[in-house]
Amino acid sequence: MPRSEAVIVDVVRTPSxxxxxxxxxxxxxxxxxxxxxxxxxxxxxxxxPEIVDDVIGGCVTQSGEQAANITRTAVLSAGFxxxxxxxxxxxxCGSSQQAAAFAAQGVISGAYDVVIACGxxxxxxxxxxxxxGNASRGGALMHARYPEGLVGQGVSAELIAERWDISRAELxxxxxxxxxxxxxxxxxxxxxxxxxxxxxxxxxxVVADETIRPGTTAEKLAGLSPAFRTEExxxxxxxxxxxxxxxxxxxxxxxxxxxxxxxxxxxxxLGLRPRARFHSFAIAGSDxxxxxxxILPATRKLLDRSGVRFDEIDAYEVNEAFASVxxxxxxxxxxxxxxxxxxxxxxxxxxxxxxxxTRLLGxxxxxxxxxxxRYGLQTMCxxxxxxxxxxxxxxx
Numbered sequence: 001m002p003r004s005e006a007v008i009v010d011v012v013r014t015p016s017x018x019x020x021x022x023x024x025x026x027x028x029x030x031x032x033x034x035x036x037x038x039x040x041x042x043x044x045x046x047x048x049p050e051i052v053d054d055v056i057g058g059c060v061t062q063s064g065e066q067a068a069n070i071t072r073t074a075v076l077s078a079g080f081x082x083x084x085x086x087x088x089x090x091x092x093c094g095s096s097q098q099a100a101a102f103a104a105q106g107v108i109s110g111a112y113d114v115v116i117a118c119g120x121x122x123x124x125x126x127x128x129x130x131x132x133g134n135a136s137r138g139g140a141l142m143h144a145r146y147p148e149g150l151v152g153q154g155v156s157a158e159l160i161a162e163r164w165d166i167s168r169a170e171l172x173x174x175x176x177x178x179x180x181x182x183x184x185x186x187x188x189x190x191x192x193x194x195x196x197x198x199x200x201x202x203x204x205x206v207v208a209d210e211t212i213r214p215g216t217t218a219e220k221l222a223g224l225s226p227a228f229r230t231e232e233x234x235x236x237x238x239x240x241x242x243x244x245x246x247x248x249x250x251x252x253x254x255x256x257x258x259x260x261x262x263x264x265x266x267x268x269x270l271g272l273r274p275r276a277r278f279h280s281f282a283i284a285g286s287d288x289x290x291x292x293x294x295i296l297p298a299t300r301k302l303l304d305r306s307g308v309r310f311d312e313i314d315a316y317e318v319n320e321a322f323a324s325v326x327x328x329x330x331x332x333x334x335x336x337x338x339x340x341x342x343x344x345x346x347x348x349x350x351x352x353x354x355x356x357x358t359r360l361l362g363x364x365x366x367x368x369x370x371x372x373x374r375y376g377l378q379t380m381c382x383x384x385x386x387x388x389x390x391x392x393x394x395x396x
Contacts, residue, residue, distance in 0.1 A: 010044055011259040016211045017198075017255055024198075027200065037258040049078075054087070059088050061130055063131035069087065096358040100261065100390065101283075117358055120352070151233070154322070159240070159289070162239055172323075175218075179344065190367075190370065195207065244323075259358045315373055315377075316377045365394070376392050
């Protein structure tokens with residue numbers, strides 16, 4: 001039996017909400033955030049949700065309101081038939097990018113015909129790290145293999161900046177450009193095709209990203225203090241001069257996103273126009289101390305598998321967990337800065353962890369369609385030292 005093509009019919013997302021105390025999405029249950037984008041996918045495409053074979057969702061902090069399979073809770077909250085199953089996965093920051101890969105691979109294998117990949121994170125209501133209180137056994141095992149101890153992602157970002165000799169000025173300039181590009185895209189209406197307004201408890205509605213700061217400049221960012229330096233860490237890593245600040249890092253964010261994925265045959269049968277197809281996938285592990293570097297082997301593996309040359313790729317979305325991450329990736333591949341996160345990245349658009357993968361997918365697809373591009377590459381560093389990479393091809 002010939003393999004099916006996995007195609008993308010539509011991708012939607014909530015606006016990116018600032019975390020507490022002043023974020024408008026912080027008062028909304030994460031199941032409702034995700035339910036909203038699921039309902040919008042159905043409304044925009046006209047599909048009967050009963051035909052959805054599975055809903056695969058990403059979420060990192062699966063505790064509190066995000067526990068007990070938050071994706072299934074959202075599917076039921078969205079009014080989907082009880083017969084529609086759902087599962088929640090955790091590949092850290094790449095959770096919904098992995099959800100999209102699993103969805104597409106299920107279509108290609110013949111296991112799925114119609115599937116939704118999605119993700120959600122309310123970093124306000126389920127604080128990062130609140131799900132690891134009982135991880136002592138895993139911690140002991142990790143300590144046995146890494147007796148000097150691992151570090152948080154912010155320190156990994158510092159180690160990357162030091163190893164690749166990325167200056168504080170370069171980090172701040174990149175962060176300022178992220179805000180400038182995102183602000184320009186928002187002002188031009190470039191995000192309107194992917195945004196789903198979110199009703200708020202006070203009868204209002206959030207219609208735009210709260211995380212973009214149009215007036216950001218490198219000069220203003222230069223006045224911020226390092227975010228991750230402690231006396232203990234400074235003694236352990238005396239080579240670091242501590243360049244990572246709140247300004248050149250992604251902010252705490254609330255949000256959800258979702259993509260409708262199906263076989264080409266299903267799209268034709270339903271009268272839907274596929275916007276793109278999944279071309280290739282790759283995943284890689286990396287040193288968990290330098291845990292954000294996995295995007296290098298993942299990208300190389302993707303290029304080897306795809307047969308597509310790097311210079312054929314029209315746009316790349318490299319998640320801006322910290323400015324040092326896309327900058328060292330850009331250096332390694334001698335990537336065109338104009339093609340790297342051309343509508344801004346997570347520093348400006350937020351990083352609602354479990355949602356970010358499908359959020360990037362939608363932004364990348366819309367950029368390619370608007371500019372006439374064919375190939376788009378998306379890659380995401382992930383906690384613990386893994387990374388996803390995906391190549392999509394626009395269909396016209």
